[in-house]
Amino acid sequence: MSEKIEPYETDPRGLDPHEPGAKLDAGKVKAALLKDFGLALTEVAKIATYGCRKYSKNGWEKVADGEFRYDNAMMRHWLAEHNEMIDDDSGFLHAAHIAWNALARLELLMRKEDW
Numbered sequence: 001m002s003e004k005i006e007p008y009e010t011d012p013r014g015l016d017p018h019e020p021g022a023k024l025d026a027g028k029v030k031a032a033l034l035k036d037f038g039l040a041l042t043e044v045a046k047i048a049t050y051g052c053r054k055y056s057k058n059g060w061e062k063v064a065d066g067e068f069r070y071d072n073a074m075m076r077h078w079l080a081e082h083n084e085m086i087d088d089d090s091g092f093l094h095a096a097h098i099a100w101n102a103l104a105r106l107e108l109l110m111r112k113e114d115w
Contacts, residue, residue: 043096044103050090051100066108074101 009024011017017024034041051060063069074097077087081094090097 040096040099043093044099046092047090047096047100050092060104061108067105067112070101070105070108074098074105077101 009017009028010026011019011022011024012026015022060066060070077094077097080087081098085093085095087094087097
């Protein structure tokens with residue numbers, strides 16, 4: 001008789017993994033919560049699209065010293081936002097540029113640290 005191996009993941013209602021209706025997602029990241037930020041994420045996507053057209057698709061990943069440079073870009077937009085809401089060059093909110101640069105910096109940091 002083989003030993004039953006308990007799965008690491010569990011159903012939030014306590015169902016056995018092989019029981020109909022079981023879904024082993026207890027404790028997992030609730031990524032759908034990002035839908036609460038639909039307006040903001042759409043603006044960040046617009047910045048990504050703008051950057052893709054201005055430079056190249058995924059070119060941001062290869063920028064030398066990217067973490068430092070995106071940190072600087074983020075801060076430039078943050079400082080500019082104190083005087084104006086809209087970036088003159090792109091026509092988009094400085095806040096959206098701030099968010100995009102923060103995400104780019106975070107992504108590069110996490111890749112470097114192998115998160």
